Amino acid sequence: MVTTSDSSAPSEPTLTPAEMVERTGVGLDTLRYYESEGLLTDVARAANGHRRYRRGDVLWVEVLRCLRETGMTIEQLRHYCRLGEDGPVTKPERKRILLDHRAEVERQIEERRRALDLIDHKLEHYADTRAIGIGPIPLTSQAEARS
Amino acid sequence: MVTTSDSSAPSEPTLTPAEMVERTGVGLDTLRYYESEGLLTDVARAANGHRRYRRGDVLWVEVLRCLRETGMTIEQLRHYCRLGEDGPVTKPERKRILLDHRAEVERQIEERRRALDLIDHKLEHYADTRAIGIGPIPLTSQAEARS
DNA sequence: CCTTGACCTGGAGCGCGCTCCAGGTTGTTC
């Protein structure tokens, strides 16, 4: 099946569920789950009831994934989406949410930078270790992994 | 209770479970869970069977938290710990694990940098929005949140 | 007509990482 558009009208080209999965890398079940949770609304339907995803859906799902991967919960995303449906009056709150999450992501970056430092510190302990281990008899055992 | 050391011998000062929780910020149940999963071994005991955490335990738990917060699973941590107990012969593998996780953390940082870009891009859409929303009649609704 | 395949719905199940709970022991305090 290569059908991407449905009606004869020169409307927007759409994607079948399978195509959507391929484009976004997000599983079918997850797409439906997002929709059921109100994170993805107004998905078009073909005459037979099958979903038809529009270009905007693709972009939006990418945003959803991005926010999810940086720790925003389904609950928070739902809240943000609801605000979007309530019109421009909610703009300030939506802006606030984005700013808050932005700060959270920066916190995460900083946390990870510290993790890198810690890992590098531990790696010094293995600095002289070659690809294949040539060592004497096991000694401390406990202190081993802890450096 | 201020008892931190137990025996009269000038051994190492230790922490009670409550003190450990305060020092590390890790909950009591979680500490016991880590121990039960083999992430924290050879925790000392007082005569009455109560745990006594040593200085090394504090440091190690901080390492555990750092690795956990950057996505290393309990399973992977358990594996790493087991290797530590098997002595120096496992050094190369442990080094490999750290290097792999280091790469993973860098990937996460890059992912979050892209998230910042995306958030900033969406924030441009709210650039003119003041603390309290003053907008006209709701329009697009759908396109609202999606920018 | 029958099969196949893509999709539908509603709901159950799952893996992870804790987190909580019941029931018990020990040690201190009044």
Next chain:
DNA sequence: GAACAACCTGGAGCGCGCTCCAGGTCAAGG
């Protein structure tokens, strides 16, 4: 000696974010 606090153990429960499944519809192909 009664009450209380801090801890013990083994095991159950939970919240999240999916992920899977049963049973059904519809359209195209052989």
